[in-house]
Amino acid sequence: MNGLVTLAEWSARLSNGHTSSRELTETMLARAQEHFAGGGHAFMELDEEGARAAAAFADQRLALGRRVSPLDGLPVSIKDLFDIAGQVTRAGSRVLEWQAPATVDAPAVARLREAGAVLLGRTNMTEFAYSGLGLNPHFGTPLSPVGEGLIAGGSSSGAAVSVALGMSVVALGTDTGGSVRIPAAFCGITGFKPTARRVPGEGMVPLSQSLDSIGPLAPTVACCAQVDALLTGAQPWRDAGLPLQGQRFFVTPDYVLEDLAPEVAQAFDWAIARLAEQGAEIVEFRFPELLRLPEINAGGGFAAAESWHWHRERLLAESARYDPRVAVRIERGSRQSACDYLELLLERAELKARAAEVLLGADAWLMPTVSIAPPRLAEITDDDAFQRINARVLANPAVINFLDGCALSIPLPERPGIALSLCGLGGQDANILQLGAAVERCLG
Numbered sequence: 203m204n205g206l207v208t209l210a211e212w213s214a215r216l217s218n219g220h221t222s223s224r225e226l227t228e229t230m231l232a233r234a235q236e237h238f239a240g241g242g243h244a245f246m247e248l249d250e251e252g253a254r255a256a257a258a259f260a261d262q263r264l265a266l267g268r269r270v271s272p273l274d275g276l277p278v279s280i281k282d283l284f285d286i287a288g289q290v291t292r293a294g295s296r297v298l299e300w301q302a303p304a305t306v307d308a309p310a311v312a313r314l315r316e317a318g319a320v321l322l323g324r325t326n327m328t329e330f331a332y333s334g335l336g337l338n339p340h341f342g343t344p345l346s347p348v349g350e351g352l353i354a355g356g357s358s359s360g361a362a363v364s365v366a367l368g369m370s371v372v373a374l375g376t377d378t379g380g381s382v383r384i385p386a387a388f389c390g391i392t393g394f395k396p397t398a399r400r401v402p403g404e405g406m407v408p409l410s411q412s413l414d415s416i417g418p419l420a421p422t423v424a425c426c427a428q429v430d431a432l433l434t435g436a437q438p439w440r441d442a443g444l445p446l447q448g449q450r451f452f453v454t455p456d457y458v459l460e461d462l463a464p465e466v467a468q469a470f471d472w473a474i475a476r477l478a479e480q481g482a483e484i485v486e487f488r489f490p491e492l493l494r495l496p497e498i499n500a501g502g503g504f505a506a507a508e509s510w511h512w513h514r515e516r517l518l519a520e521s522a523r524y525d526p527r528v529a530v531r532i533e534r535g536s537r538q539s540a541c542d543y544l545e546l547l548l549e550r551a552e553l554k555a556r557a558a559e560v561l562l563g564a565d566a567w568l569m570p571t572v573s574i575a576p577p578r579l580a581e582i583t584d585d586d587a588f589q590r591i592n593a594r595v596l597a598n599p600a601v602i603n604f605l606d607g608c609a610l611s612i613p614l615p616e617r618p619g620i621a622l623s624l625c626g627l628g629g630q631d632a633n634i635l636q637l638g639a640a641v642e643r644c645l646g
Contacts, residue, residue, distance in 0.1 A: 204366075204390050204613060206421035209428055212371055213272045216264060223260035223275030227320050228252050230277045234323065234369045243342030244363040246292065248323035253277065256320040263318065265580060272428055272438075274318025279370035281326040281361050282301035283331060285405040293407040294327040295356075296340050296523045297516055305642040308405025310374060310416050310433055313393060317432045322370050323358030329525040331376060331409045332509065332532065333584060334384045334595040339525050343579060344399040346389045355388035355595065358383040360498045361419050362389040372420040372429050378409045378505060380599025382417045383611035387621035388576040392642075393419045393611045394426040394635070395602065397628045401433045408512055410505040412550075413603045423610065425636040430635065444640040447481030452564040457492035458598045463574040466600050469617045470570045473645055480644050491553060492601060498549045502534035503604075507543050510535025527588060544642075557605050558627060566637050569598055571611040571621040598623070610638040615646060 207277075215221045231253065234245055236258070285291050285304035287326030292298045307315060315321065326344050328336055336359030337343045344359040346352040354363050359376030360611050362385035365373050371446065375382045377395040386393025394417045401416040408414055418429035428441040453459075453474065478484050510517075511531045519528055561567055572595055582588050602609045602625050609625040623643060626634040 204367070204421055206391070207371075208421050209272060209276065209425040212276050216275050217269065223257040223264065223320060224254070226275070227277050227322070230322060230369050233367065234364070235236075237367060242358040242363070243326050243338070243344045244367070244369060245279070245325040246294070246326050246341060246360070247644060249289070249321060253320050253322050254392070255467040258318060260318055269318065271317035271432055273314065273372075274433060276319060276371040277322040278314055278319040279322050279325045279361055279364040279373040280311060281358050281373070282327050283376055283406045284311050286311055286321065286324070291407060293331070294329045294338050294341065295525075297520055298407070303453055303600065304405070306405070309402040311405070313435070314374065318488075325358070325364050325373060327359055327361070328357035328381075328530045330407065330509065330513070330532075331357035331378060331381055332505070332528045333592050334380050334492060334599075335588070335592050336385060337527075337588075339477060345579065346388050346619065348388070348575050348576065351578045351580060352619065353388065353579050353582070355385035355572075355576060358385050358419060361392060362386055362393070365389070365391050365419050365421065366503045371548060372418050372425055374416060374595050375419050376406065376409075376411045377415045377417055377599075377603070379596050379603050382415075382419055383571050383599045383609060383621075383623065384595055386419050386611045387571040387613065388619050390613045390618060391419055392422055392426055392613065393417065395599070395609045396430060396631050397608045398603075400631060401609075406509070408614065410508040411600065412504040412508060415603070422634060423612065423642045427635040427639070430631070436632075439635065441639045442636050444636050445481070446477060446640055446644055449482045449565045449637065449640070451477060452484055452485045452487050452561060452567045453569070454487050454489045454492075454560075454567075456489045457495065458569040458573075458601060461573050461594065461597070462570060464496055465575055465617070466570050466573055466620055469614050469620045470622065473614060473622045474568065476645055477641065485564070487560050489557070491556050495601065495604065498546070501538050501542055502531065504546060506531060506535035507538045507546070508535070510538075527585065550606075554605055557607070561627060566634060567625040569623050570626065571599060571623040573598055576619040577600050608634050610634050612638060612642055612645065
């Protein structure tokens, strides 16, 4: 466990009168202001007036015994990708900062607001969510609290830092190739990437409509599961207390274990051994088709093609306002033909079908969330280093997006910035969350 107060614990403190929403909100606003004053870049902006008003209404409901959800009255941060009524959605970019404020909340934001969440502010991110490192030349780069000068990971960089430093109870992020799980891993918290379209994607700036997923970053698996239930309209989550005895965890050496940093390999081996000690069955399987992913995505894949479609007019008119590293990645989409895109669709369908075959009988597929520990910002100063490290950071988590699956990243104890991922096929979200709670108990 990471020592952070969980959603359930804060909820209980509100219900039993040990704190109020206003007190908690003021505490987290003060932390966020102190963070900014100290040179931190987790937030793009704070909505102090809106947060205080929402907290006051939450306290009124609390006094009447009418709390509407476990999240009611708790401060939540929102990635700058989402529309919030009355606010400008910049997506971490200077390109959109002069557009009109949103008139309505994105559905994901609206569901959190309906659950009584106090929307504290908008979190920083990679411009247009287009990298796994979290660098932002316009608004500063958030750094991980697990070590001096380490990047927080991206693209939901500020979201992860806001939770890890206790400036929000949970955070709303997005994941197109690992953008929830990478920063969760690098910041020592938990992140959940649901099956795409499990949470409606309207009202947010897209990176890739084929790959985008909306998910929470939070202290624990239970926190993520509770927020997921609110975002999806599912029944309130309850930990089923699954035993590890007899659970079948599949592990493949193909691709996702081939280029691990020594400390990541050691941590992964420790986690596997610990699960086996508790009665889980570790099943090795082969998935050599994954080795073709770099070739399949050599032209930029879905993200390049679909982001080019969304950005092409803006990028041609305002290229100087873009982060050059982001612009280069978007422009790759201009070189993909309709034939290339159709080929991508076919390749994806084939790999999804193959995944269903090789994972038949698996309760979850295990892999390191990221193949390296968080690098230092100073190590990513030139374009070559940026491209190399970004590709390595995205390699493992992006597999699950391509396969249209779901995945949960759980931090490993006493191994700062290193995490284990439990992965499932599309639609297996509920099972992965229940298993994740059991794994967390085992490893924590």
